[in-house]
Amino acid sequence: MVQIKSKDRVRDLAEVYTNEREVNAMLDLIPLKKPDDIITYRYLEPACGNGNFLIEILRRKLARVNEKYADKSVKEYEFYIARALTTIYGIDICPENVSESRARLFTEVKATFDTHKGSFEYSQGFLGLVDYILATNIVVGDSINAPEKINFVEFKISHRKFIRSVFCFADLTQKKPKAKKVLDAEHFLTIGFEYEQQTGIRHEGKQGHLNFI
Numbered sequence: 152m153v154q155i156k157s158k159d160r161v162r163d164l165a166e167v168y169t170n171e172r173e174v175n176a177m178l179d180l181i182p183l184k185k186p187d188d189i190i191t192y193r194y195l196e197p198a199c200g201n202g203n204f205l206i207e208i209l210r211r212k213l214a215r216v217n218e219k220y221a222d223k224s225v226k227e228y229e230f231y232i233a234r235a236l237t238t239i240y241g242i243d244i245c246p247e248n249v250s251e252s253r254a255r256l257f258t259e260v261k262a263t264f265d266t267h268k269g270s271f272e273y274s275q276g277f278l279g280l281v282d283y284i285l286a287t288n289i290v291v292g293d294s295i296n297a298p299e300k301i302n303f304v305e306f307k308i309s310h311r312k313f314i315r316s317v318f319c320f321a322d323l324t325q326k327k328p329k330a331k332k333v334l335d336a337e338h339f340l341t342i343g344f345e346y347e348q349q350t351g352i353r354h355e356g357k358q359g360h361l362n363f364i
C-alpha cells in the first residue's frame with residue numbers, strides 16, 4: 152500500500168496513510184458489547200484521508216449485515232446496508248481525499264450488494280440513497296480550526312423510515328447537543344429517489360418501480 156502521495160502533501164497536510172494491518176489492529180481495540188453493535192455504533196474519523204479507516208469500518212459493518220440479512224428480501228437487505236452506512240462519518244480538509252473516500256465506500260457497498268443479490272437487482276432509490284448518505288456523512292472541513300462550519304446529519308430509524316437531524320460538529324462535545332434542524336421521517340428509498348432527482352444522478356436498477364413496501 153502507498154502511504155504517501157507526495158512530499159508536498161506530507162508537508163502541507165501531514166498526509167501519511169495508515170496501513171490496513173494497523174487500521175485493523177486499532178479497530179480491534181474498540182469494544183463491542185454484542186455482535187450487532189458493529190451495525191449500530193457510530194464512528195467518526197476527523198482526518199479521514201482517502202478512507203482507510205472508513206473502509207474497514209464499513210467492511211466490518213457489512214460483514215454482520217450480510218450474516219443476518221443477505222438472504223432476506225432485497226428491500227430488507229438494502230435497508231440494513233443503508234442503516235449501517237448512516238453510522239460512518241468522516242472529515243478531511245482536502246476535497247480530493249473526501250471524493251476518494253466516498254468513491255471507495257460506494258464501490259464497496261455496490262460490490263457487496265452485487266455479490267449477494269446480483270448486479271442491477273437493487274431497488275430504485277437505493278444507490279441514490281448510498282450517494283446521499285456518503286455526501287452528508289463524509290465532508291470537507293477543517294476539524295481542528297473550524298469545527299463550527301461542519302454539519303452532520305444524524306439518522307434515526309423509525310420502521311423503514313429515517314429521521315434526519317442536522318448537528319454542528321462543534322456542538323458534538325456537549326452532553327446534549329441541540330439539532331439545528333430536524334426533517335420529517337421519510338422512507339429510506341424515497342430519500343435516495345429524491346436525491347437522484349435533485350442531483351440528476353440516476354442509477355437504474357431492475358426493481359425500478361417505486362414500490363417502497
Ligand SMILES: C[S@@+](CC[C@H](N)C(=O)[O-])C[C@H]1O[C@@H](n2cnc3c(N)ncnc32)[C@H](O)[C@@H]1O
Nearest residue numbers: 164166167168169198199200203243244293294
Ligand atoms: C496522517 S493523514 C491520515 C489519513 C487517514 N486517517 C489514514 O490514517 O490513512 C492526515 C489527514 O488529515 C487531513 N488533515 C490535515 N489537517 C486537517 C484538518 N485541520 N482538518 C481535517 N483534516 C485534516 C489531511 O488532508 C490528511 O488526509
